[in-house]
Amino acid sequence: MTPGEPLVRWDWIASHAGEIGQRVGEHLELTVIAVAVGVVIAFVLSLLALRIPALYGPITWTTGILYTIPSLALFALLIPYTGLSLLSAEIGLVSYTLLILIRNIVAGVRGVPVEVRDAARGMGYTDRQILWRVELPLALAVIFAGIRVATITTIGLVTVTALIGQGGMGYFILLGIQLFFSTALIVGALGSVVLAVLADAALVLVQRALTPWTHAR
Amino acid sequence: MAERAGATVELREVTKRYGDTVAVDRLSFTVPAGRICVLVGPSGCGKTTSLRMVNRLIEPTSGEILIDGQNVLADDPTQLRRRIGYVIQQTGLFPHQTVAENIATVPRLLGWPKERIQARVDELMRLIGLDPERMRRRYPAQLSGGERQRVGVARAMAAEPPLMLMDEPFAAVDPIVRERLQNEFLRLQRAQGITVIFVTHDIDEAIKLGDRVAVMRLGHLVQYAPPAELLAHPADDFVAQFVGSDRGLKRLSLLTVGGVELAPVDRAKLDGAPVLPSSMSLRDALAVMLSSEAQEAPVMDGDRYLGALSLQQIGRILRVDEPA
Numbered sequence: 001m002t003p004g005e006p007l008v009r010w011d012w013i014a015s016h017a018g019e020i021g022q023r024v025g026e027h028l029e030l031t032v033i034a035v036a037v038g039v040v041i042a043f044v045l046s047l048l049a050l051r052i053p054a055l056y057g058p059i060t061w062t063t064g065i066l067y068t069i070p071s072l073a074l075f076a077l078l079i080p081y082t083g084l085s086l087l088s089a090e091i092g093l094v095s096y097t098l099l100i101l102i103r104n105i106v107a108g109v110r111g112v113p114v115e116v117r118d119a120a121r122g123m124g125y126t127d128r129q130i131l132w133r134v135e136l137p138l139a140l141a142v143i144f145a146g147i148r149v150a151t152i153t154t155i156g157l158v159t160v161t162a163l164i165g166q167g168g169m170g171y172f173i174l175l176g177i178q179l180f181f182s183t184a185l186i187v188g189a190l191g192s193v194v195l196a197v198l199a200d201a202a203l204v205l206v207q208r209a210l211t212p213w214t215h216a217r
Numbered sequence: 218m219a220e221r222a223g224a225t226v227e228l229r230e231v232t233k234r235y236g237d238t239v240a241v242d243r244l245s246f247t248v249p250a251g252r253i254c255v256l257v258g259p260s261g262c263g264k265t266t267s268l269r270m271v272n273r274l275i276e277p278t279s280g281e282i283l284i285d286g287q288n289v290l291a292d293d294p295t296q297l298r299r300r301i302g303y304v305i306q307q308t309g310l311f312p313h314q315t316v317a318e319n320i321a322t323v324p325r326l327l328g329w330p331k332e333r334i335q336a337r338v339d340e341l342m343r344l345i346g347l348d349p350e351r352m353r354r355r356y357p358a359q360l361s362g363g364e365r366q367r368v369g370v371a372r373a374m375a376a377e378p379p380l381m382l383m384d385e386p387f388a389a390v391d392p393i394v395r396e397r398l399q400n401e402f403l404r405l406q407r408a409q410g411i412t413v414i415f416v417t418h419d420i421d422e423a424i425k426l427g428d429r430v431a432v433m434r435l436g437h438l439v440q441y442a443p444p445a446e447l448l449a450h451p452a453d454d455f456v457a458q459f460v461g462s463d464r465g466l467k468r469l470s471l472l473t474v475g476g477v478e479l480a481p482v483d484r485a486k487l488d489g490a491p492v493l494p495s496s497m498s499l500r501d502a503l504a505v506m507l508s509s510e511a512q513e514a515p516v517m518d519g520d521r522y523l524g525a526l527s528l529q530q531i532g533r534i535l536r537v538d539e540p541a
Contacts, residue, residue, distance in 0.1 A: 113307075113309075115305055115306075115307035115308070115309040116309050116310075116311060116312070117309075118274070118305060118309055119303065119305060119308070119309025119310070119311075120309070120311070121274060121298070122272060122274055122298055122303035122305070122309075122382075123298060123299065123303055123322055123323050123326070123372075123373075124295050124296070124297075124298035124299035124323065124326055125295075125326070126295055129326075134311060134313075137313045138311075138312065138313055211313070212356075213312055213313045213314075213356040213358065216355075216356045216358070216359060217359065
């Protein structure tokens with residue numbers, strides 16, 4: 001840190017408001033794409049695991065390994081194949097969401113009470129109708145818990161993708177490190193945390209709107 | 218009210234085997250249209266398995282199940298189930314749907330028009346004593362145990378099925394609510410004329426609700442008879458034990474005072490004795506007479522004097538069917 005420099009230079013923040021806004025946009029875009037693609041892939045794999053229970057082990061094993069690869073190493077590994085690109089960033093981000101999402105979708109559907117499923121079958125629901133009209137709606141609360149964790153995790157990880165030139169709040173963190181400039185560092189780090197908190201709150205609201213029966217009294 | 222007849226149900230030599238274990242062994246009986254048949258027996262006797270074979274939640278290993286002469290095994294299981302009401306102990310109401318949506322389940326599956334569904338839901342809610350305006354939009358979690366069970370019955374009746382299957386529907390509620398639900402159910406069933414197959418482990422419930430009672434043990438049908446017959450002539454020691462040592466008294470509750478032969482005693486001699494309405498059960502009459510220490514009591518059908526009932530006569534009825 002340069003001596004005599006204040007921790008936060010408000011004039012710098014004010015003069016860079018436009019750029020901060022742009023980086024927030026990039027950060028959100030990277031996050032939304034990753035979670036959306038992650039949900040689609042996880043959904044397909046979860047249905048597979050629910051239909052063929054023997055696949056659940058291998059699926060969680062594979063996604064579990066993906067989850068444990070350090071993010072920096074994963075991006076470095078991808079560069080020779082997909083370069084310093086959005087694709088590299090998203091491959092990494094998506095693969096980190098899968099384990100949490102799959103676990104929660106499968107647990108949510110399996111957690112539907114036996115008697116509810118039995119009544120549905122006994123009244124003439126087909127297997128497909130049971131899945132779409134009974135099991136998935138009732139699993140929504142648990143699925144959303146997974147989406148919230150995946151979203152927060154992704155928002156944190158997106159800061160790392162600045163290293164492969166994808167911008168986002170990580171850009172300010174890198175800038176701060178390179179220039180020994182605390183204001184940029186704090187904008188990047190704090191901005192990412194604020195985004196995570198706001199995104200989580202928004203998801204809670206969406207979940208409450210989608211599952212009115214869980215809070216009707 | 219739709220006055221449609223219930224279906225006749227016939228089981229022929231129905232067997233369910235799991236590997237070497239025989240869960241249900243050559244079960245045969247017929248339930249006449251519009252009647253309640255209660256399957257009763259200790260746990261593991263095969264009563265629930267038998268019930269679930271009727272709507273093919275369990276596939277029989279062999280045998281035939283006929284509903285109005287049609288073999289259910291020839292039908293598509295999903296279509297079959299939409300024509301048969303189904304009620305279970307834990308209700309299985311959909312927690313994410315309102316009372317109205319729950320009741321509308323089968324009519325929606327059958328593609329009824331919206332107005333018809335709404336009218337039927339309101340009609341059923343009134344029949345089970347829930348105010349449609351107030352309760353329609355509630356979720357199952359907002360109902361009491363008894364209300365949930367009523368909604369379960371209404372849901373099963375929604376598409377006017379000729380047959381309902383009920384698996385211990387009243388076992389999870391407290392005794393006072395249970396008795397009220399049983400009475401309501403009997404009234405509904407008589408009004409709608411639905412045939413019912415009802416599973417319970419409670420012999421008193423079987424005697425109260427059943428037009429016919431099927432006592433099962435270890436996968437076999439031990440006796441199939443009207444309740445009074447079951448109490449009067451248990452087929453063997455197992456049935457006698459299962460219906461209980463107080464079966465004589467239980468039988469008294471099935472007989473009314475007006476249904477027995479009364480002594481032509483002078484009405485004037487019976488002054489001071491309690492008056493018994495002819496519709497009173499013999500069991501209640503016995504209680505009234507014992508507590509008022511009357512040896513004889515006058516039986517009245519409205520204002521008309523029918524004759525006198527004596528304690529000795531009740532005793533004779535109790536003794537008449539004692540096992541040899």
